[in-house]
Amino acid sequence: MHPTCLVLPALILVSIMIVCIMVKFAVVDKPKPEPGEPTMLDHGSLRFAKNMGLIRLSEKSSLNVSERFPYVAAITRNSSRTWEFACFASVILVKWVVTSAHCRRTGSTHRVFLYNDFARNVSTSYPIMLWRLHELYNSTIPSPKYDIAVAKLNLVNVLPFSLKSAYMDEYEVTAGDVSVWKTVSTMDKKLYLTNDFEKIPVFIAPGTKCYESYGIYLDESMFCVDMSEYDSCFINEFGPIYTGDKIVGIIAVKPRDCDMKLAIFTNVSYYTNWILRTTHTVQFV
Structure with missing residues (x-):
């Protein structure tokens, strides 16, 4: 048999195998989140959670302490495609958080994170509907004076979640x-x-x-x-x-x-x- 007759079928066979391998990798399922990594209840996107700045530090989560502060919130913001942690806040009045006025950045999108299930590293994220900065706060020349703001959470189209609020009064503490x-x-x-x-x-x-x-x-x-x-x-x-x-x-x-x-x-x-x-x-x- 002529050598060409042997080489040609071999080349065809190799080509078919390469195509099959490429197709397999093209349709492979997306990797699933590793157990214990931060996840989101809304949107269900691990990538979104990581971009917002949530990472796992250790195997031992401080569950008891985090449950002591169910109203502690973290505000993240983005100005392009990158999200970053901005500051902390506290849930008050169920749909509002109180935070520092310097936390808000003009032109950025802001979201509020709550660690509602710390044991499983599950966080809940809410978009901010509107901001109210103190009228006397000067954002062009930031100072601690009047550095306070409230932000209203957008709770529409999110999974049911019971927000626990901190309370407030006008009595001084030491x-x-x-x-x-x-x-x-x-x-x-x-x-x-x-x-x-x-x-x-x-x-x-x-x-x-x-x-x-x-x-x-x-x-x-x-x-x-x-x-x-x-x-x-x-x-x-x-x-x-x-x-x-x-x-x-x-x-x-x-x-x-x-x-x-x-x-x-x-x-x-x-x-x-x-x-x-x-x-x-x-x-x-």
Whole structure:
């Protein structure tokens, strides 16, 4: 038999095998999320959750602590195709969150994350329908003064979920628990939320301490928190301060570095009437 007759069928056979392999890889199923990785209840997209900045830090989730703060929220935002963690907030009045005014960035889309099932690393995300910044806050020259805002969640077309709200009143407190939903920072300084949660009891320090460090005079609308007795680094990790289920403060000025143990919080109790008026709520909830 002529050698050409043997080579030609062999080439055809090899070509058929290559085509079959290419088709197989073209139609292969998309990889499923690994057990324990962050997922979303709405949209059901692991890719979306990762882009929003949710990662798994360790096998041991701090379930008991996270359940202590069901109303702690994280706000993420994007200005193009990239989402990033922006700041923390607290659910109030069921459909609203209270947060810092400096958290909102003009031209960006914002969403609110809640870790409603911390044991299974399941997060729920809600789009923000509208923002209400304090009328006297100057976004062009940001300062801790009047650094407060409320945002209304868009709860339409999402799976049923019972939002637990923190309550608020206008009575002054001297101590509380800082909720610490931990973050990690990458080399490009992008922040990611993790599945690690902590709470730290704190006392409100004299305003002169923060004045000496930041040169900011603290009136009744702000208070100073001294974390010098703790070894941890708290940059970008502060959530709201609570006493019981009452929201007490939200971060206005975070520590500059790990050696700086002083932070300035906006006094939510001072703004209670403003919150009720802005959200059109007639009574404390």
